[in-house]
Amino acid sequence: MLTCAFERRNSKLRGTVSSPRLRLLGSSVATKLLIGITGLALVLYLIVHVVGNLLIFLGPDFFNRYAYTLEGNPLLPIVEIGLLLVFLIHILRTIRNFVLNQRARPVRYVEKRRAGWPSRKSFPSSTMIVSGLWLVAFLLVHVKAFRYGAEYPWPAGGRDLYRLELETFRSPLVVAFYAISMVVIGAHLWHGIASGFQSLGADTPAWRRFILPAGKIVAVAIAGAFIVIAIWAHLQGAA
Amino acid sequence: MRLKLRIWRQAGPTAPGRLEDYAADDISPDMSFLEMLDVVNEGLVRQGKDAIAFDSDCREGICGMCSLVVNGVPHGPDRGTTVCQLHMRRYKDGDTITIEPWRARAFPVVKDLIVDRSAFDRIIAAGGYVSVNAGGAPDGNAIPISKAIYEQAMDSAACIGCGACVAACKNASAHLFMGAKISQLARLPQGQVERASRVAAMVHQADAEGFGSCSNEGECEAVCPKEIPISNIARITRELVKAVWRGGE
Numbered sequence: 001m002l003t004c005a006f007e008r009r010n011s012k013l014r015g016t017v018s019s020p021r022l023r024l025l026g027s028s029v030a031t032k033l034l035i036g037i038t039g040l041a042l043v044l045y046l047i048v049h050v051v052g053n054l055l056i057f058l059g060p061d062f063f064n065r066y067a068y069t070l071e072g073n074p075l076l077p078i079v080e081i082g083l084l085l086v087f088l089i090h091i092l093r094t095i096r097n098f099v100l101n102q103r104a105r106p107v108r109y110v111e112k113r114r115a116g117w118p119s120r121k122s123f124p125s126s127t128m129i130v131s132g133l134w135l136v137a138f139l140l141v142h143v144k145a146f147r148y149g150a151e152y153p154w155p156a157g158g159r160d161l162y163r164l165e166l167e168t169f170r171s172p173l174v175v176a177f178y179a180i181s182m183v184v185i186g187a188h189l190w191h192g193i194a195s196g197f198q199s200l201g202a203d204t205p206a207w208r209r210f211i212l213p214a215g216k217i218v219a220v221a222i223a224g225a226f227i228v229i230a231i232w233a234h235l236q237g238a239a
Numbered sequence: 240m241r242l243k244l245r246i247w248r249q250a251g252p253t254a255p256g257r258l259e260d261y262a263a264d265d266i267s268p269d270m271s272f273l274e275m276l277d278v279v280n281e282g283l284v285r286q287g288k289d290a291i292a293f294d295s296d297c298r299e300g301i302c303g304m305c306s307l308v309v310n311g312v313p314h315g316p317d318r319g320t321t322v323c324q325l326h327m328r329r330y331k332d333g334d335t336i337t338i339e340p341w342r343a344r345a346f347p348v349v350k351d352l353i354v355d356r357s358a359f360d361r362i363i364a365a366g367g368y369v370s371v372n373a374g375g376a377p378d379g380n381a382i383p384i385s386k387a388i389y390e391q392a393m394d395s396a397a398c399i400g401c402g403a404c405v406a407a408c409k410n411a412s413a414h415l416f417m418g419a420k421i422s423q424l425a426r427l428p429q430g431q432v433e434r435a436s437r438v439a440a441m442v443h444q445a446d447a448e449g450f451g452s453c454s455n456e457g458e459c460e461a462v463c464p465k466e467i468p469i470s471n472i473a474r475i476t477r478e479l480v481k482a483v484w485r486g487g488e
Binding site for chain 1: 247256258308310311312313318337339342343344345407409410411412414438439442443445446449450451452453454455456457458460461462468469470472473474475476477479480482483
């Protein structure tokens, strides 16, 4: 009963009557949770994506058969729509959050320095919005080039994505754009992976010792693997 | 020691502010940072000028009143201390020191280096307390709490509410302050009854005050004079999920 009185008093203070607990879903903490969940889902997708792409080293037969198996799956449209939704939630909620956060400090410091250890602040962590917006632009170019790229038929069925990839990366400009974008994605994940888990509420001393270095290793591994693939495709295509 | 100071002067909440230069001569390395400012102020008063307004109370690092951003870091360069415990021996003769107030929409400047931190009081008033009637004081050993638990609760309870976490955060977020109180009470039996309504009320109040969200950078933990870790912020999320999951009346 006291809790009831307590909540009534609080809703009177704020001039609302809706359930404070349900309204929590719109709070700064829930926003953080949502950005964390969607971010980690995208990391999971990226890991699947990079492992799939590494199959290109096994030759056109294997790579195109893998792509055909994926494209032939009836669940693909559902997965694609789901992925698009996850992207949209992550991007839109982050932009809204960024704007609100900027408003929280209207007058900026004349001089501001990093506080040092144990702070995790780094160049990547302070430029998440920039790296994120770069990745949105990259995604548009990337999806246009491959998902909606040239449809070379492959005799055994499906598209000849092996050929498309080698042709796309023939231009050194494309390779450079991809390499820079992969450095940007590495930077985004450098802070993003550990931060995502922190946003989910996972933080014990043992977990912290594991996730901080592990997140950075996964970030470098994903970015590095994509860069190697792009350079390899360029060299193959040029040969 | 002779120092060059650049200090934020602002006549009132709506007046425009700016950094002004002051010379601090005859400063002893044994003085605290606030004593150094006292000396500068005595000089200003002798000249018939307006003294620099700054907050302080206990001057022994426990009350949470002092609130200066020194050379871009809240509470200055030493870890785990308030600015009143910073001493001038930390500086060299001839150094230039920039002093600014906490900067956040929710902490409006009152004058010069003094900000209004009553937003913190309103967050606590929203739910950072225990108000259940538990009868008379129980026997000291009647409610056993393990050492691990009470140590954790006490570590969170160490918060002195100075606001350095907000000042250091790029988003001016109050999540560390809020998380410390939520964690403290969530660990103890007295805090269980109002556990869900507490997190709801405090999170809403912090958002309504205009504090930002948390980017998990941990600048707050690095400047906290009581070294409260950001695991207290992670606990807000867990408490919030539990509160929403269990629903309310």
